[in-house]
Amino acid sequence: MSGMKPFNWEAVERIFLTSRPDSCPYLPNLNEQKLVTLIQKGDSEGFAELTNNGFRRSHDAAYQPICPDCQACQPLRVRALDFQPNKTQRRLIRKYDALHLSLEAPVIDHEHWVLFTKYVQGRHGGGSMANMTRQDFAAMVSDTPVKTKLLTWRKGSAEGPLVAACLADLLPDGLSAVYSYFSLNPSYPSLGTFVILSLIATAAKAELPHVHLGYWVKGSKKMAYKAQFSPAEICINGAWQALPKNNENY
Numbered sequence: 001m002s003g004m005k006p007f008n009w010e011a012v013e014r015i016f017l018t019s020r021p022d023s024c025p026y027l028p029n030l031n032e033q034k035l036v037t038l039i040q041k042g043d044s045e046g047f048a049e050l051t052n053n054g055f056r057r058s059h060d061a062a063y064q065p066i067c068p069d070c071q072a073c074q075p076l077r078v079r080a081l082d083f084q085p086n087k088t089q090r091r092l093i094r095k096y097d098a099l100h101l102s103l104e105a106p107v108i109d110h111e112h113w114v115l116f117t118k119y120v121q122g123r124h125g126g127g128s129m130a131n132m133t134r135q136d137f138a139a140m141v142s143d144t145p146v147k148t149k150l151l152t153w154r155k156g157s158a159e160g161p162l163v164a165a166c167l168a169d170l171l172p173d174g175l176s177a178v179y180s181y182f183s184l185n186p187s188y189p190s191l192g193t194f195v196i197l198s199l200i201a202t203a204a205k206a207e208l209p210h211v212h213l214g215y216w217v218k219g220s221k222k223m224a225y226k227a228q229f230s231p232a233e234i235c236i237n238g239a240w241q242a243l244p245k246n247n248e249n250y
Contacts, residue, residue: 014038014046018066026220030070034063041145048171054235056214057169057178059143065215074234076216076226076243078196080174080203083229089197096194099153099163101202106141106148111162113137119181140179141167148178153198163188164195174210175203196229216243 016037024030039047039060047062054075055062065073085093108116113134120129132140141150147170154160164182168175177199182191196213203211216234217223226232233240 019063024067024070026217026222027070027072031067032065033067035066036061036063038062039145044146044172047146047169048173051169051171051176051212052173052235052240053238057144057146057176059139060145072218072220073215074218074236075212076214076232076234077174077210077212077240078200078229079209079231079233080200080211081207081209082231083200083204085197089193092190092194093197093201096153096191096198099155100157100160101198102152102154102158103149103202104152106144106150106167108138108141108150112141112165115162115165115183116181119184122184144169146170151195151199151202153182153195164191166195166199168199171208171210171212174208174212175199176212177214193225193228200229 014037016035019034019036021031021033024032037050037055039050039057039062041060047057050062051057053064055064056075057063067073116137120132124130149168149170151166151168152162153164155163164180166180167178169178177196180192180195182188182195196211200211203209211229213226213229215223216226216232227243230243230245232243234243
C-alpha cells in the first residue's frame with residue numbers, strides 16, 4: 001500500500017463546483033456527477049496534489065466523480081519502476097520497436113487532425129467527441145495550464161507518417177495520460193496497448209515512479225484494459241492501494 005496524506009481542502013484557495021447529473025458513459029442506467037475546479041496557469045504543484053487525490057484534467061479544469069449512487073470509478077496509476085511486461089506485451093513491444101517516439105509541444109497540425117478524426121469515428125462514432133471541430137480538437141490539446149507534452153509515434157523516423165499520439169501531463173511523480181489517438185489500420189493491432197507500454201517505459205527511463213491512466217471503472221468493459229498493466233494502484237478516499245491482479249470481485 002502506498003499512502004497519501006488526505007487532501008487539505010481548507011488550505012487551498014479553490015472554488016469547487018458540482019456539475020449537473022448526466023448519463024454515465026461507462027455503466028448503463030446510471031447518472032454521473034462531478035466535482036470541478038479550475039487550475040491556475042503554472043500551478044503545477046497544486047495540480048499534482050489534485051491528481052494524487054483522484055482528480056483528472058480537461059482543458060483548464062480538474063474534475064473528480066462524486067456520483068451519489070455509485071463509486072465504480074477509481075483513479076488508476078501504474079507503478080512504472082516496478083512494471084515488468086508479460087509475454088504478450090513483450091511481443092507487442094518488439095513488433096513496434098521501429099516506431100520513432102518524440103516528445104513535442106502540445107500543438108496539432110493537419111496530420112494530427114486526420115488521425116484523430118479517423119480514430120474517433122472508428123472507435124467513438126456515437127459519442128460527443130465525434131462532433132468535435134478542428135478548433136475543438138486544437139483546444140483540447142493546447143489549452144493546458146500545466147506542463148504538457150504531445151508524445152508522437154511515427155513510422156521509421158521523426159519525419160515519417162504519424163501512427164499514434166498521446167497527450168500527457170508532466171507531474172513530479174510521473175506522467176498523466178490525458179488522451180490518446182492512433183491508427184486503426186489492421187496492420188497496427190493493439191496499438192493502444194503499445195502506447196501505454198511506451199508511456200510506462202518513458203516514465204521509467206526518466207526514473208518517474210507512476211503513469212496515471214485515468215479512471216478504472218469496475219464493471220465497464222470499455223475501461224477493463226487499464227487493469228492489464230501491473231502492478232497498478234487505485235485511489236480510494238485519498239489513499240493509494242494495490243489493485244489485485246485478479247480484480248473481478250474487487
